[in-house]
Amino acid sequence: MDSVKSYIKEHKQRFLDELVELLKIPSVSADNAFKKNVLLTADFVLESLKKAGCDSVELCETDGYPIIYGEKIINKDLPTVLVYGHYDVQPADPIELWTSPPFEPVIKKTEIHPEGAIFARGACDDKGQMYMHVKAFEYMIASGNLPCNVKFMIEGEEEVGSVNLSAFVTKNQEKLKNDVIIISDTGMIANDIPSITTGLRGLSYVEVEVTGPNRDLHSGLYGGAVANPINILSKMIASLHDENNHITIPGFYDTVQELSTEERAEMAKAPFSLEEYKKSIAIDDVHGEKGFSTNERNSIRPTLDVNGIWGGYIGEGAKTVIASKAYAKISMRLVPNQDWKVITELFKNHFENIAPKSVKVKVTPHHGGQGYVTPIDNIAYQAASEAYETTFGKTPIPQRSGGSIPIVALFEKELKSKTILMGFGLNSDAIHSPNEHFGVWNYLKGIETIPYFYANFAKLSL
Secondary structure, three states, X not given: OOHHHHXXXXXXXXXXXXXXXXXXXXXXXXXXXXXXXXXXXXXXXXXXXXXXXXXXXXXXXXXOOOEEEEEEOOOOOOOEEEEEXXXXXXXXXXXXXXXXXXXXXEEEOOOOOOOOEEEOOXXXXXXXXXXXXXXXXXXXXXXXXXXXXXEEEEEOOHHHXXXXXXXXHHHOOOOOOOOEEEEOOOEOOEOOEOEEEEEEOEEEEEEEEEEOOOXXXXXXXXXXXXXXHHHHHHHHHHOOEOOOOOEOOOOOOOOOOOOOHHHHHXXXXXXXXXXXXXXXXXXXXXXXXXXXXXXXXXXXXXXXXXXXXXXXXXXXXXXXXXOOEEEEEEEEEEOOOOOHHHHHHHHHHHHHHOOOOOOEEEEEEEEEEOOEEOOOOOHHHHHHHHHHHXXXXXXXXXXXXXXXXXHHHHHHHHHOOOEEEOOOEOHHHOOOOOOOEEEHHHHHHHHHHHHHHHHHHHHHHO
16 A cells, blocks of 8 residues: 555546646536537546456436446445545636636635645535545556455536435435445545534525516615515515524524534544634624634534525616516525425425515425434444545544535445545635636545545455
């Protein structure tokens, strides 16, 4: 296994060049204008798995974008690791805020990444982190160090809610049978403070539409006499939080899992500088639910946020109208035990009930998923922890994440498997934002660490 560093050193430029080529393809699953490019990316992943050493690779059609499945079965008596990742990316908007084009990858040095970081949409989420597994697998095949069976399932719809993955998993339980699932679609505390994500929040994503008059109206002739949907929507959204930033939807907190004082104390041991946090995103103060710390607010507490709001005239200059319609997209991050379908229904009922009779309200659910907590007392977590100890020289800190990977709970339900979240990105990598990037050091460190997980898991499984 000591040869992994030598292999990475020898092939470093190729590893970077291949990732750059992958990042050049704008695989935006949310926008049909990019459909051809999403399919091109699927082909790229398929070919990469073939070249890396999979014995069998398939492009599995779904009602949406295809899932790429590959496997290398060396001995059916050995344990099997299933690698999950996704090849689709978020939209790059707003384009004008990027310092370099989002699909023209460049490597730039930063304060946090003195060895350089790859700036491109999908660099960290999730093309860069997914591709670490392909290259780690390549190394294990090339060096004869693959200690167990491996399966890959790389999808193209994660950024739109993994719409067709559930049906695929349900229909292919035997094909996907495994002893543990490994995902790198999360982050760690810092390059010198490794961590393993042990909890994810669930998600409920909805779009709301408020309709007033049957057409846009002259704001002088009708203003003050007819409900303005934009004004009404703004008031309705504002009412969803109280003065303590507590969500006001009846029943919203009924199943929230409250952590004990001891558990919260353990969480608080993780290194965190509030001043550095504020400085990193250029804010003067933090904001959130009263009675909880910043790290608790963004991991163990549920949230409700407006992701977009629009209506009326937003072009250059003035146009004095009362819009007929106003819209918003709203996401709720949920904690374990909150069922996303129940929460979606609670939101729908509440939002419709608080609307005045002067408008009509339509709530359209988009997608969602359940939260997840992975235990730290099993051999898979131990294998991952020891892998980080080997390559980082430190024991990783277990950490709950504020993000969501809805399919993790689905995997446990359908495949009866635990998931280990070995992320190598950083919070500062600007995923889902302009100027997303992924450190070159982080990319290569992931490739170095993953083979040790395989070796440890195979040893501990005996």
